[in-house]
Amino acid sequence: MPNSNLNGCLNCRERSEIFSTLHHNELIHVDMCRVRMHYGVGEMIFKQGSPCYDFVCVTSGLVKLYVESGNDRKLIIGFAKPVDYIFVPGAYVDKRHHFSAMACEETTACLVEAEVIQSLVKTNPEFSYQSISKISAQAINLFEQLTNLTHKQMPGRMADMLIYLSHKVYESNPFFTHLTRQDFADLSGMTKESAIRVLKVFKDDGLVKIDGDLIHILDMPRLENISRNG
Amino acid sequence: MPNSNLNGCLNCRERSEIFSTLHHNELIHVDMCRVRMHYGVGEMIFKQGSPCYDFVCVTSGLVKLYVESGNDRKLIIGFAKPVDYIFVPGAYVDKRHHFSAMACEETTACLVEAEVIQSLVKTNPEFSYQSISKISAQAINLFEQLTNLTHKQMPGRMADMLIYLSHKVYESNPFFTHLTRQDFADLSGMTKESAIRVLKVFKDDGLVKIDGDLIHILDMPRLENISRNG
DNA sequence: GGGTTGCATTGATATATATCAATGCAATAC
DNA sequence: GTATTGCATTGATATATATCAATGCAACCC
Numbered sequence: 001m002p003n004s005n006l007n008g009c010l011n012c013r014e015r016s017e018i019f020s021t022l023h024h025n026e027l028i029h030v031d032m033c034r035v036r037m038h039y040g041v042g043e044m045i046f047k048q049g050s051p052c053y054d055f056v057c058v059t060s061g062l063v064k065l066y067v068e069s070g071n072d073r074k075l076i077i078g079f080a081k082p083v084d085y086i087f088v089p090g091a092y093v094d095k096r097h098h099f100s101a102m103a104c105e106e107t108t109a110c111l112v113e114a115e116v117i118q119s120l121v122k123t124n125p126e127f128s129y130q131s132i133s134k135i136s137a138q139a140i141n142l143f144e145q146l147t148n149l150t151h152k153q154m155p156g157r158m159a160d161m162l163i164y165l166s167h168k169v170y171e172s173n174p175f176f177t178h179l180t181r182q183d184f185a186d187l188s189g190m191t192k193e194s195a196i197r198v199l200k201v202f203k204d205d206g207l208v209k210i211d212g213d214l215i216h217i218l219d220m221p222r223l224e225n226i227s228r229n230g
Numbered sequence: 231m232p233n234s235n236l237n238g239c240l241n242c243r244e245r246s247e248i249f250s251t252l253h254h255n256e257l258i259h260v261d262m263c264r265v266r267m268h269y270g271v272g273e274m275i276f277k278q279g280s281p282c283y284d285f286v287c288v289t290s291g292l293v294k295l296y297v298e299s300g301n302d303r304k305l306i307i308g309f310a311k312p313v314d315y316i317f318v319p320g321a322y323v324d325k326r327h328h329f330s331a332m333a334c335e336e337t338t339a340c341l342v343e344a345e346v347i348q349s350l351v352k353t354n355p356e357f358s359y360q361s362i363s364k365i366s367a368q369a370i371n372l373f374e375q376l377t378n379l380t381h382k383q384m385p386g387r388m389a390d391m392l393i394y395l396s397h398k399v400y401e402s403n404p405f406f407t408h409l410t411r412q413d414f415a416d417l418s419g420m421t422k423e424s425a426i427r428v429l430k431v432f433k434d435d436g437l438v439k440i441d442g443d444l445i446h447i448l449d450m451p452r453l454e455n456i457s458r459n460g
Numbered sequence: 461g462g463g464t465t466g467c468a469t470t471g472a473t474a475t476a477t478a479t480c481a482a483t484g485c486a487a488t489a490c
Numbered sequence: 491g492t493a494t495t496g497c498a499t500t501g502a503t504a505t506a507t508a509t510c511a512a513t514g515c516a517a518c519c520c
Contacts, residue, residue, distance in 0.1 A: 069377040071460060077373065089366035092359070098370045121359055128358040129322070129351055135365050136319035140328045142372040143307065147299040149380050150419040153476065181498065189380040191478060196499060230301055383506065411468065421508060426469060462520095469514070476507075484499070490492090 008034060008110075012057065016083040018134070021126040030120075035111045039103035041178070048100040054111040057085040061107025062169075062178075066186060067099045074186045077145065078138075079104075079169050087134050091118060105178055149189040152230035157188040158198045159227035162208065166217055174209075174216035238264060238340070242287065246313040248364070251356040260350075265341045269333035271408070278330040284341040287315040291337025292399075292408075296416060297329045304416040307375065308368075309334075309399050317364050321348060335408055379419045382460035387418040388428045389457035392438065396447055404439075404446035 009031040013019040019027060036059075039045060045056060048068055063080040077099060080086050090096045091114050121128040148160050161184065166173045179187075185195040202208045207223055209216040217223060239261040243249035249257060266289075269275055275286060278298055293310040307329060310316050320326045321344050351358040378390050391414065396403045409417075415425040432438045437453055439446040447453060 067373045067377050069381040069460075070458060071381065073377075073381045075377055075380055077376065089369045092363045092366040093370060098373050121362065122355040125352040125355065125358065128355065128362065132351065132358065132361055132365065133322045135362065135369060136322040139319045139365060139369050139372065140323060142369065142376065143297045143328050146307065146372065146376060146379070147297050147303075147305055149376070150305055151299040151301065151303045180496095192497090193479080193499085194477065197477095200499085228300060230299075410466095422467090423469085423509080424507065427507095430469085464519075465517085467515090467517105470512085472510085472512105474507100474509070477505085479504070480502085482500085482502105485497090487495085487497105489494075 012059070012083050012110075016057075016085070018085055018127075018130050021124065021130050022120070023124070026120060026124060026127075030112055030116060033112050033116050037109050037111055039107045039109065041103060041105060043103050043107075045101040045103060045107075045109065046097050048097050050097050051095055052088050052091050052097050053114055055085065055088070055091075055114050055117040056080075056101065057110045057112070058082055059108045059110060061103055061105040061109075063101050063107055063109070064104050064179075064183065065099050065101050075149075075189060076183065076187045078141065081169065087131070087138060088114070089135060104183070152227075154188070154190050154194055154198050155201070155226050156228075156230040157190065158184075158195065158202070159223045161188045162202075162215070162217060163220075163223060163227060165215075173220070174214050176213050177215060178213060242289070242313050242340075246287075246315070248315055248357075248360050251354065251360050252350065253354065256350060256354060256357075260342055260346060263342050263346050267339050267341055269337045269339065271333060271335060273333050273337075275331040275333060275337075275339065276327050278327050280327050281325055282318050282321050282327050283344055285315065285318070285321075285344050285347040286310075286331065287340045287342070288312055289338045289340055291333060291335045291339075293331050293337055293339070294334050294409075294413065295329050295331050305379075305419060306413065306417045308371065311399065317361070317368060318344070319365060334413070382457075384418070384420055384424055384428050385431070385456050386458075386460040387420065388414075388425065388432065389453045391418045392432075392445070392447060393450075393453060393457060395445075403450070404444050406443050407445060408443060 009019060009027050013022070013027065022030065039061070045063060046052065046054075058080045060082050063086070064076050065078045065080060065086065066074045066076045068074050080101070086101060088097060090098050121131055148157060152160070164187075165177065165179075166175055170177065181195050182192045184199070185192045188195065190198075199208070199210065203210060207217070207219050207226075209218055239249060239257050243252070243257065252260065269291070275293060276282065276284075288310045290312050293316070294306050295308045295310060295316065296304045296306040298304050310331070316331060318327060320328050351361055378387060382390070394417075395407065396405055400407065411425050412422045414429070415422045418425065420428075429438070429440065433440060437447070437449050437456075439448055
């Protein structure tokens with residue numbers, strides 16, 4: 001049964017601001033409709049272009065969100081980690097996904113029918129205000145990503161990415177990551193080979209230390225400086 | 231008096247979907263709070279980083295929206311034309327503007343205190359749903375812009391830009407524009423010189439005809455092909 | 461008319477970045 | 491134990507793009 005765990009959504013309410021805006025009976029309703037899913041590393045949660053039926057909330061693991069262009073290049077636009085819900089803008093526009101979501105680690109997520117969530121927007125003003133804030137914040141991040149990727153050269157973009165991973169995704173330094181060099185490249189808009197070369201320079205300059213999956217930013221001020229000067 | 235024109239917002243309701251969601255008394259209220267402004271070419275309507283006090287709705291002319299990065303490079307992320315309101319995501323996040331708005335032609339716009347609009351989000355579910363749709367559509371455009379700018383080379387980006395101008399901004403072909411070569415460059419993420427060179431190739435290849443401010447796309451299928459193949 | 465200003469254009473050159481091809485290297489499969 | 495697979499790394503090279511410097515050219519000013 002989907003809501004066999006009685007503390008399901010109530011538990012998440014304590015950890016995610018979005019659920020705190022829901023009234024008790026709304027939360028119960030969401031909880032009833034919820035399906036718990038597990039995804040292995042590399043498994044697709046949803047794919048760009050496909051119809052969007054479900055609202056997805058990540059409860060454990062890590063999910064990368066990326067856009068694909070024709071020539072099978074990818075650009076990672078962000079991550080979802082516990083307890084983030086993935087705002088799907090297409091749900092309010094054309095009922096299609098405009099980016100893909102893939103598990104980068106063993107991941108569990110709750111799915112709720114998109115209709116259920118969207119009807120909350122129409123009945124709960126707090127919830128809709130939260131939704132607007134969420135998508136607004138996402139748009140603001142996209143502005144920054146746009147200028148970073150178009151106005152900076154590779155070292156600046158790589159520095160941005162490392163700082164982003166440390167501050168926003170893993171929230172620690174050093175941090176463990178299972179991201180591949182290709183992911184690094186897809187995050188900073190360059191080829192895998194270029195990513196490797198830039199990282200090598202950073203290592204040689206004593207900016208970072210990379211030990212397998214462990215990344216340690218040794219000189220954050222200098223890295224921030226590289227980010228600033230593009 | 232701001233609402234000397236009795237048909238003010240009522241008139242816009244007929245031309246812009248966002249106002250059609252407002253109830254009569256809400257519209258009257260917005261109309262009462264509204265200030266009509268005029269901007270000359272090159273005049274700034276609001277600047278990135280500044281506090282956002284006002285909701286802006288363009289009633290005539292053309293406004294470019296752009297983000298600036300440290301090294302005084304710009305990237306135009308879109309335009310607002312009659313009757314578009316400019317959705318300011320910062321209003322729901324940190325009360326700051328995250329992009330700038332500048333008139334590219336003689337422009338008139340109505341300003342309404344941001345608070346007035348934001349309170350409508352909390353009282354009118356139709357209006358908040360519209361707001362979510364608007365910002366969602368904007369986010370979707372940003373995804374596309376991101377991949378266009380990072381995964382395509384100059385000819386592809388220039389083709390995208392010309393198609394965008396013809397289809398979405400001026401909605402005609404040929405079209406008159408007062409945009410400069412620098413604007414073209416800021417739209418397609420390259421330098422002014424590169425923009426000129428790419429345009430020259432397009433002209434020599436018979437793809438477009440440029441006569442001062444008049445731009446004529448002669449071979450749309452081929453231009454779309456260039457856009458697709460990056 | 462001559463000067464100034466702002467934008468458009470061109471050419472020469474430097475630089476950043478991608479591509480291609482090869483090799484290394486650890487984990488897993490048989 | 492050897493083959494295989496997937497990812498990381500390196501070097502050589504080609505290409506895309508920016509930069510710099512100069513010139514053109516129309517509009518406007520005095």
